Amino acid sequence: xxxxxKECVRGDGGVSCGPCPQFRHVVVVGNGPSAITLSFMxxxxxxxxxxxxxxxxxxxxxxxxxxxxxxxxxNLEELSEGLSGRSRNPVSVLYDALTHPDADLGMTNxxxxxxxxxxxxxxxxxxxxxxFGPPRTAMDGSILTLSFGTWMELPDSDFxxxxxxxxxxxxSTVARILLEASGMTxxxxxxxxxxxxxxxxxxxxxxxxQQAPGVINSCRRRRSVSVSASTxxxxxxxxxxxxxxxxxxxxxxxxxxxxxxxxxxxxxPNVVLATGTTDSKNRLNVPGEDLDFVMHSLARVEDWLANxxxxxxxxxxxxxAGLTAADAIVAAMSAGVDVYxxxxxxxxxxxxxxxxxxxxxxxxxxxxHALMTKRLVExxxxxxxxxxxxxxxxxxxxxxECENGCGKIKAGAVAALIGSKPNLEFMGRLKNNLGxxxxxxxxxxVNVFDGDPFSHESNSFPGLYALGPLVGDNFVRFLQGGALAxxxxxxxxxxxxxxxxxxxxxxxxxxxxY
Numbered sequence: 001x002x003x004x005x006k007e008c009v010r011g012d013g014g015v016s017c018g019p020c021p022q023f024r025h026v027v028v029v030g031n032g033p034s035a036i037t038l039s040f041m042x043x044x045x046x047x048x049x050x051x052x053x054x055x056x057x058x059x060x061x062x063x064x065x066x067x068x069x070x071x072x073x074x075n076l077e078e079l080s081e082g083l084s085g086r087s088r089n090p091v092s093v094l095y096d097a098l099t100h101p102d103a104d105l106g107m108t109n110x111x112x113x114x115x116x117x118x119x120x121x122x123x124x125x126x127x128x129x130x131x132f133g134p135p136r137t138a139m140d141g142s143i144l145t146l147s148f149g150t151w152m153e154l155p156d157s158d159f160x161x162x163x164x165x166x167x168x169x170x171x172s173t174v175a176r177i178l179l180e181a182s183g184m185t186x187x188x189x190x191x192x193x194x195x196x197x198x199x200x201x202x203x204x205x206x207x208x209x210q211q212a213p214g215v216i217n218s219c220r221r222r223r224s225v226s227v228s229a230s231t232x233x234x235x236x237x238x239x240x241x242x243x244x245x246x247x248x249x250x251x252x253x254x255x256x257x258x259x260x261x262x263x264x265x266x267x268x269p270n271v272v273l274a275t276g277t278t279d280s281k282n283r284l285n286v287p288g289e290d291l292d293f294v295m296h297s298l299a300r301v302e303d304w305l306a307n308x309x310x311x312x313x314x315x316x317x318x319x320x321a322g323l324t325a326a327d328a329i330v331a332a333m334s335a336g337v338d339v340y341x342x343x344x345x346x347x348x349x350x351x352x353x354x355x356x357x358x359x360x361x362x363x364x365x366x367x368x369h370a371l372m373t374k375r376l377v378e379x380x381x382x383x384x385x386x387x388x389x390x391x392x393x394x395x396x397x398x399x400x401e402c403e404n405g406c407g408k409i410k411a412g413a414v415a416a417l418i419g420s421k422p423n424l425e426f427m428g429r430l431k432n433n434l435g436x437x438x439x440x441x442x443x444x445x446v447n448v449f450d451g452d453p454f455s456h457e458s459n460s461f462p463g464l465y466a467l468g469p470l471v472g473d474n475f476v477r478f479l480q481g482g483a484l485a486x487x488x489x490x491x492x493x494x495x496x497x498x499x500x501x502x503x504x505x506x507x508x509x510x511x512x513x514y
Contacts, residue, residue, distance in 0.1 A: 123491065
């Protein structure tokens with residue numbers, strides 16, 4: 001793919017090769033529900049308590065004197081004290097208590113405690129959202145969210161009117177509805193869906209922060225792009241440089257060179273990782289895993305079921321004990337295909353997710369769990385608990401090792417649905433030093449992002465934040481609380497910076513600063 005010519009610009013700190021850097025106060029890497037909600041709040045849409053009583057008496061006492069303030073302006077640590085819920089992040093639990101009261105009891109009533117305070121001109125933060133991976137509105141439409149539709153609506157928006165009454169919408173529907181309900185400008189929506197690719201996110205020491213304004217100012221005459229030293233966060237030892245490419249259409253460049261990539265560079269004191277964890281599928285790492293009848297996604301399983309020959313009665317072997325594996329089992333059995341289910345854990349192990357889901361809310365998953373525990377017996381299902389796959393042969397035989405010995409299963413196809421992990425290659429050497437266990441890659445279950453629980457800012461790299469599954473919020477309903485934590489932290493930084501600049505601005509202008 002052709003790459004547009006680079007420019008070399010000489011600034012105060014030396015020579016910078018590439019496009020002229022642009023400044024943003026925040027750069028968000030991601031285009032899913034987490035990124036959309038964060039952009040919504042950074043654009044000046046602040047959630048505010050509306051005075052309606054809440055169920056928790058301690059939380060009610062803390063909220064009584066806050067009705068004139070947005071949650072963005074309050075002490076989130078004090079507000080969330082003593083609250084408990086399904087998220088490990090206290091601000092997510094707080095926001096969930098205000099927006100989804102009694103959700104764990106099966107209630108799906110819309111929020112009655114928050115309203116949208118629009119302060120678009122006064123409090124918006126200049127930010128840039130970057131798509132990451134496939135557009136979320138074009139994701140596999142068959143993947144349902146675990147959360148109900150009303151659990152994901154923004155303040156003052158009725159989610160169910162957008163999704164035609166669907167109780168559990170698809171992931172792509174969630175992204176589309178959040179965009180429609182967010183009131184984003186058309187340019188912001190284009191940013192989230194544009195064909196852009198983040199190639200690298202690098203932390204440079206403070207000396208780079210001092211040089212960056214000179215490099216950018218050297219472009220002013222030609223590009224009208226400028227940033228002053230006061231724009232950067234003086235309390236942070238880092239400035240972040242985000243590099244990537246924008247793919248051109250024919251109409252963009254006018255020369256017929258479709259597919260050319262133009263590099264871009266952004267300089268920012270704050271980077272937010274909102275990539276999710278579905279980019280890289282986990283692998284079995286056994287011989288034969290790359291055979292053409294071995295599948296690693298629900299979309300491929302559904303394609304296989306749709307095109308399966310009616311005379312072929314060989315079973316589908318499903319590997320894994322998570323939600324995607326359960327979705328594949330339900331789809332196969334609904335299509336009349338026998339399922340052989342192989343999973344490593346005891347089905348009653350508390351780490352198996354079905355043991356943590358209310359049966360009344362998720363009957364389809366508890367049907368699968370009942371089959372796994374043998375409380376329910378159906379002719380099209382056979383389970384192999386506490387077993388693992390050790391190889392797959394071209395003949396279609398799946399080699400299985402269990403506690404009581406080894407065996408093989410003749411399969412028509414194999415679905416290895418054992419989870420996924422984030423793709424953070426663009427973080428370079430930092431990618432394995434972001435979790436609570438240094439040296440290991442981030443994992444939404446066992447090695448989450450190591451950050452402050454009330455701001456989601458990295459404990460090791462100031463100015464770096466994370467949202468959603470990267471911080472352990474695997475339920476979509478908790479994403480908005482994480483967005484509130486990050487947006488409030490960025491706002492506090494910006495407010496502190498403005499207070500520091502105010503005296504110098506007054507003296508230099510000779511007038512009064514309002």
